[in-house]
Amino acid sequence: MKQLMLGNEAVARGLYEAGCMFVSSYPGTPSTEITEAVAKYPEVYAEWAPNEKVAMEAAFGASLAGRRSFCGMKHVGLNVAADPLFTISYTGVNAGMVIGVADDAGMHSSQNEQDSRYYAKSAKIPMLEPADSAEAIAFTKKAYEISEQFDTPVLLKMCTRVSHSQSIVEPGERVEVLKEYQKDIAKYVMMPGNAKKRHPVVEARTASLVEFAETSDLNRVEEGRDHKLGIITSSTSYQYVKEVLGDQYPVMKLGMIWPMPEQKIIDFAKSVSMLVIVEELEGFIESHCRDLGLSCVGKAHFSNIGELMPLDVAKQMAEVWETGAKLDEAIPPRPPVMCAGCPHRGLFYTLKKNKLTVIGDIGCYTLGAVAPLASVDSVICMGASVSGIHGFTKSQNGAADNKTVAVIGDSTFMHSGITGLVNIAYNESNATVIIVDNSITGMTGHQQNPTTGFNLKGDPCAKIDLETLCHAVGIKRVRVIDPYNLAQCDEVIKEELAANEPSVIISRRPCALLKYVKHKAPLTVDTDKCVGCKACMKIGCPAVSIVDGKAKVDATQCVGCGVCEQLCKFGALKEV
Amino acid sequence: METKSIMIVGVGGQGSLLASKLLGRLLLTRGYDIKVSEVHGMSQRGGSVVTYVRYGDKVYSPVIDKGQADCIVSFELLEAARWTEYLKPGGKIIVNTQQINPMPVIIGAAEYPENLVEKMSAAGIDVDAFDALTLAEQAGSSKAVNIVLMGHMSRNFDFTEEEWMTALEQSVAPKFLEMNKKAFALGRNA
Numbered sequence: 007m008k009q010l011m012l013g014n015e016a017v018a019r020g021l022y023e024a025g026c027m028f029v030s031s032y033p034g035t036p037s038t039e040i041t042e043a044v045a046k047y048p049e050v051y052a053e054w055a056p057n058e059k060v061a062m063e064a065a066f067g068a069s070l071a072g073r074r075s076f077c078g079m080k081h082v083g084l085n086v087a088a089d090p091l092f093t094i095s096y097t098g099v100n101a102g103m104v105i106g107v108a109d110d111a112g113m114h115s116s117q118n119e120q121d122s123r124y125y126a127k128s129a130k131i132p133m134l135e136p137a138d139s140a141e142a143i144a145f146t147k148k149a150y151e152i153s154e155q156f157d158t159p160v161l162l163k164m165c166t167r168v169s170h171s172q173s174i175v176e177p178g179e180r181v182e183v184l185k186e187y188q189k190d191i192a193k194y195v196m197m198p199g200n201a202k203k204r205h206p207v208v209e210a211r212t213a214s215l216v217e218f219a220e221t222s223d224l225n226r227v228e229e230g231r232d233h234k235l236g237i238i239t240s241s242t243s244y245q246y247v248k249e250v251l252g253d254q255y256p257v258m259k260l261g262m263i264w265p266m267p268e269q270k271i272i273d274f275a276k277s278v279s280m281l282v283i284v285e286e287l288e289g290f291i292e293s294h295c296r297d298l299g300l301s302c303v304g305k306a307h308f309s310n311i312g313e314l315m316p317l318d319v320a321k322q323m324a325e326v327w328e329t330g331a332k333l334d335e336a337i338p339p340r341p342p343v344m345c346a347g348c349p350h351r352g353l354f355y356t357l358k359k360n361k362l363t364v365i366g367d368i369g370c371y372t373l374g375a376v377a378p379l380a381s382v383d384s385v386i387c388m389g390a391s392v393s394g395i396h397g398f399t400k401s402q403n404g405a406a407d408n409k410t411v412a413v414i415g416d417s418t419f420m421h422s423g424i425t426g427l428v429n430i431a432y433n434e435s436n437a438t439v440i441i442v443d444n445s446i447t448g449m450t451g452h453q454q455n456p457t458t459g460f461n462l463k464g465d466p467c468a469k470i471d472l473e474t475l476c477h478a479v480g481i482k483r484v485r486v487i488d489p490y491n492l493a494q495c496d497e498v499i500k501e502e503l504a505a506n507e508p509s510v511i512i513s514r515r516p517c518a519l520l521k522y523v524k525h526k527a528p529l530t531v532d533t534d535k536c537v538g539c540k541a542c543m544k545i546g547c548p549a550v551s552i553v554d555g556k557a558k559v560d561a562t563q564c565v566g567c568g569v570c571e572q573l574c575k576f577g578a579l580k581e582v
Numbered sequence: 583m584e585t586k587s588i589m590i591v592g593v594g595g596q597g598s599l600l601a602s603k604l605l606g607r608l609l610l611t612r613g614y615d616i617k618v619s620e621v622h623g624m625s626q627r628g629g630s631v632v633t634y635v636r637y638g639d640k641v642y643s644p645v646i647d648k649g650q651a652d653c654i655v656s657f658e659l660l661e662a663a664r665w666t667e668y669l670k671p672g673g674k675i676i677v678n679t680q681q682i683n684p685m686p687v688i689i690g691a692a693e694y695p696e697n698l699v700e701k702m703s704a705a706g707i708d709v710d711a712f713d714a715l716t717l718a719e720q721a722g723s724s725k726a727v728n729i730v731l732m733g734h735m736s737r738n739f740d741f742t743e744e745e746w747m748t749a750l751e752q753s754v755a756p757k758f759l760e761m762n763k764k765a766f767a768l769g770r771n772a
Contacts, residue, residue: 548685
């Protein structure tokens with residue numbers, strides 16, 4: 007029966023139908039819902055791994071054992087998993103293995119907009135790229151066939167608009183695929199002697215895949231009325247080309263973005279007067295066309311910055327496109343903010359008050375860089391806070407020790423903060439690391455992690471104890487604070503900065519949006535006592551504002567955390 | 583049928599995802615090709631959110647670009663003003679007059695513009711503004727603002743009230759159905 011399905015849910019449906027039995031992923035926008043959705047099929051084992059490298063290696067283990075497997079991640083997650091990626095390209099697979107990667111052009115929720123297609127080319131792994139939910143199901147299943155036929159892992163490339171758009175699908179039945187594990191040292195043990203023999207196998211495989219790409223229905227040509235132009239495109243760029251131009255010009259839609267068909271592209275180019283490449287981010291197809299000796303236009307007209315949109319296609323294709331009226335008015339932006347009652351708020355207020363340098367990390371708490379808190383100094387990637395503070399303090403020979411902290415979330419610490427902490431202990435820097443433990447992976451929409459005591463399916467499981475872990479690494483000073491208690495935050499942070507050895511402060515309070523968290527009644531303002539000093543505005547709480555010179559608490563948002571109350575010297579903000 | 587485009591805009595947490603779910607269910611019963619696009623992630627934290635709903639015989643793009651929207655439903659006044667360029671000539675914008683201050687306004691770095699409804703009208707925009715929040719509260723919950731707005735929007739579409747009710751039953755939990763039906767009716771008659 008026809009139904010509307012999110013692109014990510016469609017990948018999950020494809021995994022189910024393909025007989026996938028093992029899924030291991032780390033959450034990351036826009037990829038997260040693939041794994042959340044597949045966890046609802048009882049036939050598929052699914053888990054959150056601590057990071058993408060672990061997920062990919064676990065998925066490879068399952069493939070080796072003879073079970074179709076999958077790991078999913080966002081584009082920057084593939085950087086973390088790049089190490090196994092390049093070598094499982096050499097070993098190939100036993101049962102089919104598919105790696106889902108979701109790019110985030112436009113950086114809706116990312117720190118860069120790298121183009122994952124280069125990983126396919128560089129690691130010599132085929133990559134399929136669906137353009138809607140129906141293709142997400144079909145291509146996922148096809149990816150397993152290719153994986154087993156050509157003895158290779160297969161990359162399935164999603165992007166924000168395919169991952170997070172619903173379109174119509176018709177679900178099918180599940181097939182069961184089981185393979186026997188067979189010991190094969192020459193194939194699976196990648197020491198130099200064996201790897202040297204595998205590399206030529208990989209090159210031959212790519213040549214076979216090019217042959218496959220020539221005739222596969224993954225790549226198709228749609229006829230057009232006018233051969234003055236011919237367009238090669240893929241994914242959402244294809245949708246925008248068709249949206250704007252319909253069947254005006256012939257279009258080659260590539261569903262397999264690596265390796266590309268060579269003769270098919272050359273023949274297509276010959277059939278048109280001018281070859282135009284329409285693709286998001288980098289000129290990946292364009293470069294390949296040039297490598298094939300073809301003359302074409304692409305990135306000279308379509309920017310490699312941000313999302314490609316329908317209007318970009320229209321403008322370059324000289325289409326008349328009328329837009330709506332724009333108000334002659336400054337419209338203030340509405341950036342995302344820490345929620346009312348967010349436990350991170352009290353901590354960042356304390357860091358700002360003490361004028362500390364804050365080496366930050368990836369999570370909701372990156373918002374600690376936004377005014378009025380504006381207390382985060384750097385954010386690079388998962389785990390970079392703990393590693394970074396070591397270099398920042400060590401290189402200054404103690405000069406920065408008492409005014410610098412690293413801030414990292416519970417899930418991010420599990421992902422890649424632990425090794426940084428090992429480095430701090432081992433190489434003896436006097437760093438102060440704050441783990442903001444809100445008992446969930448917050449930014450991607452509440453996923454469990456090794457510190458929460460629950461697994462992906464929501465069942466109770468082993469819980470990693472952060473204090474014990476930090477002690478075991480060699481950190482003697484481990485303190486726990488409640489970020490709703492500003493006096494305690496201030497006192498403990500000062501003590502640990504002053505201490506002459508590394509320390510970890512765990513700022514512990516569950517995310518205010520978690521269903522089990524009980525909220526207090528909204529605070530009230532005693533307008534007789536309020537002098538309008540705006541001290542309560544220093545924390546940037548969306549529930550607090552100044553109206554007609556007096557503080558006002560929005561009762562629909564306030565969860566009674568009481569942080570603003572602690573800032574009021576006049577006792578005007580009160581719990582009921 | 584030519585593709586129709588509806589944008590639902592508002593502030594993270596206002597319930598635009600339920601509105602698009604309801605629309606999706608409704609459109610599916612008529613056998614249209616449909617695409618619904620939403621952005622998850624950071625925008626859930628009080629930022630601007632936008633959902634695109636498109637339907638017709640064959641829908642390609644999942645997003646709506648400037649000049650393409652037949653109808654914009656805005657859950658908040660400032661958000662309506664932010665997206666006017668996306669209206670198609672002859673398109674209509676339905677606005678909940680509720681104002682939610684963004685952080686730059688809260689901290690005094692920017693001002694919430696005044697008389698936005700009048701300014702939109704003066705710019706030649708077909709604006710249908712009303713207080714959906716009060717109606718939602720009348721129905722029983724401020725959270726039903728999304729359904730009040732869908733009820734109001736329904737007057738511009740040739741779907742029967744029965745079709746809307748069937749879609750509503752498929753979209754909300756049974757214990758909230760009566761309240762949402764009331765919210766829908768209040769919006770439709772506003």
